[in-house]
Amino acid sequence: MNGVYQLPLERALAGSTAPERAAPATAAGGSPVLLSLDRVSVERGGNRILEGLSLDIRRGSITALVGPSGIGKSSLLATLNGLLRPASGTLSVDGIGRLQTPASLLAHRRHSATVFQEHALIARLSALDNVLLGLADRRHPLSPLPWPRALREQAVAALAEVGLLAKALSPVSRLSGGERQRVGIARALVREPRLLLADEPFASVDPALAERLAGEFQRLVRERALTLVVVLHQLDLARRLADRIVGLADGRIAFDGPPARFDAQAQARLFPLHPAPAPGQPQ
Numbered sequence: 001m002n003g004v005y006q007l008p009l010e011r012a013l014a015g016s017t018a019p020e021r022a023a024p025a026t027a028a029g030g031s032p033v034l035l036s037l038d039r040v041s042v043e044r045g046g047n048r049i050l051e052g053l054s055l056d057i058r059r060g061s062i063t064a065l066v067g068p069s070g071i072g073k074s075s076l077l078a079t080l081n082g083l084l085r086p087a088s089g090t091l092s093v094d095g096i097g098r099l100q101t102p103a104s105l106l107a108h109r110r111h112s113a114t115v116f117q118e119h120a121l122i123a124r125l126s127a128l129d130n131v132l133l134g135l136a137d138r139r140h141p142l143s144p145l146p147w148p149r150a151l152r153e154q155a156v157a158a159l160a161e162v163g164l165l166a167k168a169l170s171p172v173s174r175l176s177g178g179e180r181q182r183v184g185i186a187r188a189l190v191r192e193p194r195l196l197l198a199d200e201p202f203a204s205v206d207p208a209l210a211e212r213l214a215g216e217f218q219r220l221v222r223e224r225a226l227t228l229v230v231v232l233h234q235l236d237l238a239r240r241l242a243d244r245i246v247g248l249a250d251g252r253i254a255f256d257g258p259p260a261r262f263d264a265q266a267q268a269r270l271f272p273l274h275p276a277p278a279p280g281q282p283q
């Protein structure tokens, strides 16, 4: 019998398996820096796409990365995750230092998790098994054994956290778009990351659900003392969700400030081909 079906779901329902929460983060402005980019340049396919980016990301903050399609937002996210090595410049992480050695990269990646636009789930596997994949680096890659009980309980707790416990054993192919996105979020949360990266996490859900999920991200950041960097195309949502907006244009940071300062002019500078709508018009 697959170990999945022996799960102590009742315990999770009673909340007894929920991991201990860290203390809530303090206000973003006064929090220590978690991650620091110093004159980072990034190349893809031999082309330089980001040039000399310097950026401090504070603990407990929510940063929205915005900018035209193809400008390098996903590449910047992959750089923050340590998946993409800068062509020049340095990335430093609190408690680890400069990410220069394989060991420092591994330590950073262990504390990071990414939510992807297309969920990157395996449709034939259950929601629970997909969440467990988020813990793939916590056991031997060739292990033929069922997942250890402690990891399965962690996965159940992560599904409970996003309100999907009832669908834990359903194949992902039978879940709605919003439910799949929740599985993707649970798969990131199960890693108990301190840095959560999200690449257009609301791209395939309707506007009402996007609002709700954005609210859940805010709650998770607050309750789990997470730091969130999220790539968003929906600018209105970026304004409501984030406490800081970083806009990319021409390979550089063209805007960096609170949502209140991301006005129509700032928006028009980032998106010159798409003039800002008149006040009251949808974006």
Ligand SMILES: Nc1ncnc2c1ncn2[C@@H]1O[C@H](COP(=O)(O)OP(=O)(O)OP(=O)(O)O)[C@@H](O)[C@H]1O
Residues within 6 Å of the ligand: 044, 045, 049, 067, 068, 069, 070, 071, 072, 073, 074, 075, 076
């Ligand atoms: N694996 C890759 N190999 C080569 N070039 C790539 C690769 N991935 C992305 N690029 C190129 O790097 C540039 C930046 O891409 P990236 O996906 O980071 O942009 P983006 O701002 O996230 O775009 P979008 O908003 O459309 O998702 C683009 O010109 C893209 O074609």
